[in-house]
Amino acid sequence: MTELIKVQDLKKQYENDEIVTKVLHGVSFSIKQGEFVAIMGPSGSGKSTLMHILGFLDQLTTGKYFFKNNDTSNLSDDQMAEYRNFEIGFVFQAFNLLPRTSVFDNVKLPLTYAKNPGDINDKVKKAIEAVDLTHRTNNLSNQLSGGEKQRVAIARALVNDPALIFADEPTGNLDSKTGGQVMRILQNLNKQGKTIILVTHEKYTAEHARRIIKIRDGLIESDFKVTNHIEINDGDELLK
Amino acid sequence: MIIIDTIKMSLKNLRVNKMRSFLTMLGIIIGISSVILITSLVAGAESLIVNQIQGIGTNLIAVLPGASDEDGPPAALYGIVITTLKDSDVEAIKERVPHITAGSSYVTSTEIISSGNQKATVSMFGVDSDYPNISETSVDIGHFLTPEDKGSTARVVVLGSQVAEELFNSQIAVGQKIKIKNDPYSIIGVMKSQGTVGFQNVDNAIFIPITTAQRKVLGINHIGFARFKIDHQDNIPEASIQIEELLRDRHNISNPTEDDFTVNNTENALAILDTVTGALNLFLVAIAGISLIVGGIGIMNIMLAAVTERIREIGLRKAVGATSSNITTQFLIETIIITFVGAIIGMLIGTFIAFLISLGVNALGYDWDFVITPVSIIISSLFAIIVGLSFGVYPAKKAASYDPITALRYE
Numbered sequence A: 001m002t003e004l005i006k007v008q009d010l011k012k013q014y015e016n017d018e019i020v021t022k023v024l025h026g027v028s029f030s031i032k033q034g035e036f037v038a039i040m041g042p043s044g045s046g047k048s049t050l051m052h053i054l055g056f057l058d059q060l061t062t063g064k065y066f067f068k069n070n071d072t073s074n075l076s077d078d079q080m081a082e083y084r085n086f087e088i089g090f091v092f093q094a095f096n097l098l099p100r101t102s103v104f105d106n107v108k109l110p111l112t113y114a115k116n117p118g119d120i121n122d123k124v125k126k127a128i129e130a131v132d133l134t135h136r137t138n139n140l141s142n143q144l145s146g147g148e149k150q151r152v153a154i155a156r157a158l159v160n161d162p163a164l165i166f167a168d169e170p171t172g173n174l175d176s177k178t179g180g181q182v183m184r185i186l187q188n189l190n191k192q193g194k195t196i197i198l199v200t201h202e203k204y205t206a207e208h209a210r211r212i213i214k215i216r217d218g219l220i221e222s223d224f225k226v227t228n229h230i231e232i233n234d235g236d237e238l239l240k
Numbered sequence B: 001m002i003i004i005d006t007i008k009m010s011l012k013n014l015r016v017n018k019m020r021s022f023l024t025m026l027g028i029i030i031g032i033s034s035v036i037l038i039t040s041l042v043a044g045a046e047s048l049i050v051n052q053i054q055g056i057g058t059n060l061i062a063v064l065p066g067a068s069d070e071d072g073p074p075a076a077l078y079g080i081v082i083t084t085l086k087d088s089d090v091e092a093i094k095e096r097v098p099h100i101t102a103g104s105s106y107v108t109s110t111e112i113i114s115s116g117n118q119k120a121t122v123s124m125f126g127v128d129s130d131y132p133n134i135s136e137t138s139v140d141i142g143h144f145l146t147p148e149d150k151g152s153t154a155r156v157v158v159l160g161s162q163v164a165e166e167l168f169n170s171q172i173a174v175g176q177k178i179k180i181k182n183d184p185y186s187i188i189g190v191m192k193s194q195g196t197v198g199f200q201n202v203d204n205a206i207f208i209p210i211t212t213a214q215r216k217v218l219g220i221n222h223i224g225f226a227r228f229k230i231d232h233q234d235n236i237p238e239a240s241i242q243i244e245e246l247l248r249d250r251h252n253i254s255n256p257t258e259d260d261f262t263v264n265n266t267e268n269a270l271a272i273l274d275t276v277t278g279a280l281n282l283f284l285v286a287i288a289g290i291s292l293i294v295g296g297i298g299i300m301n302i303m304l305a306a307v308t309e310r311i312r313e314i315g316l317r318k319a320v321g322a323t324s325s326n327i328t329t330q331f332l333i334e335t336i337i338i339t340f341v342g343a344i345i346g347m348l349i350g351t352f353i354a355f356l357i358s359l360g361v362n363a364l365g366y367d368w369d370f371v372i373t374p375v376s377i378i379i380s381s382l383f384a385i386i387v388g389l390s391f392g393v394y395p396a397k398k399a400a401s402y403d404p405i406t407a408l409r410y411e
Helices: A047-054 A077-086 A103-112 A120-130 A146-158 A176-191 B002-016 B018-056 B087-096 B131-135 B147-151 B161-168 B210-218 B233-250 B266-309 B311-319 B324-363 B374-401 B404-409
Strands: A003-016 A019-032 A036-040 A062-067 A088-091 A164-168 A195-200 A211-216 A219-225 B060-065 B100-115 B118-127 B139-142 B156-159 B177-180 B183-191 B205-209 B225-230 B261-265
Touching: A003 A047, A019 A047, A019 A195, A019 A219, A036 A047, A036 A176, A047 A164, A047 A195, A077 A088, A077 B311, A077 B324, A088 A146, A103 A120, A103 A146, A120 A146, A146 A164, A146 A176, A164 A176, A176 A195, B002 B018, B002 B324, B018 B266, B018 B324, B018 B374, B060 B087, B060 B233, B087 B100, B087 B210, B087 B225, B087 B233, B100 B131, B100 B161, B100 B210, B118 B161, B118 B210, B131 B225, B147 B210, B156 B161, B156 B177, B161 B183, B177 B205, B205 B210, B225 B233, B233 B261, B261 B266, B266 B311, B266 B324, B266 B374, B311 B324, B311 B404, B324 B374
Parallel strands: A036 A195, A036 A211, A088 A164, A164 A195, B118 B205, B156 B183
Antiparallel strands: A003 A019, A003 A062, A211 A219, B060 B225, B060 B261, B100 B118, B100 B177, B100 B225, B139 B183, B156 B205, B177 B183
C-alpha cells in the first residue's frame, strides 16, 4: 500500500502575547492508504491539534508533513482550503449540519466550493445512499435524529470522494446503538478502501480501528496494531 | 455555482426569519418608499399645476396692473387693487399688436345670484366676447357674449354648467332671468363643463360683459387683468415686447423701471415651476438618502449579529473547503439581497401610496397625473445596492476572518 501521510518531527506551539504553549513536541509516523487508524489520548494530549494539522485546518510550527508524497508543510490559506475540500472529509462530534437545510443541501455543501464538482446530483445521491438515508433526502436537518444527523455528516464527508476521512469523536453525542451504526458505516467505508483516522479519548471506540496511535503530553506514547479489533457487522445484536 | 447557491440560501434565510428580515429591511423599505413616493408626488403636483396653467389656455400673454417686483410676483396677486389698467388699453393692444388672435379684459368678483327662491354664490367674470377662444372652451346651449353686448352694457349673462344645474336643475335656462344685486339679467347661454382651471372652478361661475360688470355691478372703470392669445408660441416674446412698448406709450412711461403693469406668459410661469420642483426634488431625495444611510446602519448591525450567530456555520464551511473570499462573498451577497428585496418592497409600497394619493386628488376634481419616474426607480435600486455593499463589507470581512478551528469550537 502506498503512503498517504508522513509526518517527521512535527512540532506545534501557540504564541499568545508572550506566553508560548507547546502542544506537540515532535511526532513522527506515517499512514498508508486504506488504513483505519485511531488517534487516542486524554484531553489536552494534543490529539486534536494533530488532527487539525493533518486535516489542513491548522499549520505546523516546525517539522515536515507529506501528503501523497507532497510536502504540505507551508501551504497558503487558500491552498489549505483546497486540500480540505478535495482530499479531506470531516465528521465532527457535534455533527455541524446547516440548520433548517435539507439533507441533500447539507451533503452538497463541499461540492459548492469544489473547482470541478462534476455531476453534483449523482454524487450527492450516491453519498446519501452510502449511509442508508435515501428516504430522508428532502428532510430538513432539524427533523433528523442524532444518529441520522451523524450519517448525514458522514455522507457530506464522502461526497467529494476524499482520500482521507477524519472522524473526531463521531460517537461522542450518540447512544451506544446509534454510535454502533456510525462505527459500522465507517468500517464499511474502510473495507471499500477509504483511509479513516478516528480521533477519540475512549478505548472502546478506538478499538474499532485496526491501529491505534496513543498520544500523551504532545508525544507518541505507543503505536500498535489492534489484534482483536471490534468488528460490527450488519446483523449484529447491537444494531437492533 | 457558489453565487447561485448563496443567493438561494439568502432568500431561504429571509423566508425562515420573516419578522427579523422585515425589521432588518424596514429602514431601507421606508427610505426607498419615500424616494418613490416623494418624487411621484412632486411629479404629480407639477402635472397638476402645469395642467391648471395650460387649462387657462395655451400661447397666452397675461397683462397685470402694477409693476413686477424683481423679488416677487406683481402686487395684484396679493389683492392690492391697482387701477392703472383700463379696458381701452386692451382694445388698443388688440388693434395694434400683430400676432394677437384674441384678447379680453377681466374683472372678477364673488356675487350672490338668485332665481326665484334659489340662491347661489358664484364667481362673476366680466369678460369680452373673445373669452371662449382664449380659454379654449365653448357654450353648450345658446351663445356667448357678443361685442354688441359690451357696447351696450347689456344685462345679459352666460352661466357656468354647474350654476345652470343648481338654479334650473335640468330645465333649459336660456331665455330665463337671474338677479345679480337685485338687477335682472337675461340668460343667453350655458357653458360646457370645464372643471377646475387655474385653480378656479369655472363651472361655478357666470360671465357678463366687461362693461356691464364695471359700471353696473362693481362701479369701477379699471380692469383686473387682461389675457391675449398669440397665433404661435414663437411669437410670444415679440408680442410681449410690443405690448410693453404700447402700454408705456399709452401710460407716458419713458423708463421701463417705472412700469405700472406687468406682462407675463405661461411659458415663464412653467419655467419657474420647473426650477422650483427641481430644487424640491433634490432636497427631498437628500432627506430620503439620509434615511437610507440610517437603514444601512441598521442592516450592518443585524448582519454583525448574524455573523456571531453563525460562527459555527462559518467554521464548517471553511472546514469543507470554503476560502475566506468565499465567506466574504456569501455575507456580502446576503446583505445586498436583503437591501435589494427591501428596495423592491419599498418601491411597491411607495408606488401604491402614490397611486392612492393620485386617486384621491383626482376624485377631488383635480387633474393629477400618477407618475413614477424611471429615474427614481434607477436611483433607488442603485442606492440600495450601494448601501448593501458599503454596509455589508464590514460584517462580511469579520465573518471571513474567523479561523476554522475557533469557529467550529464556538459555543
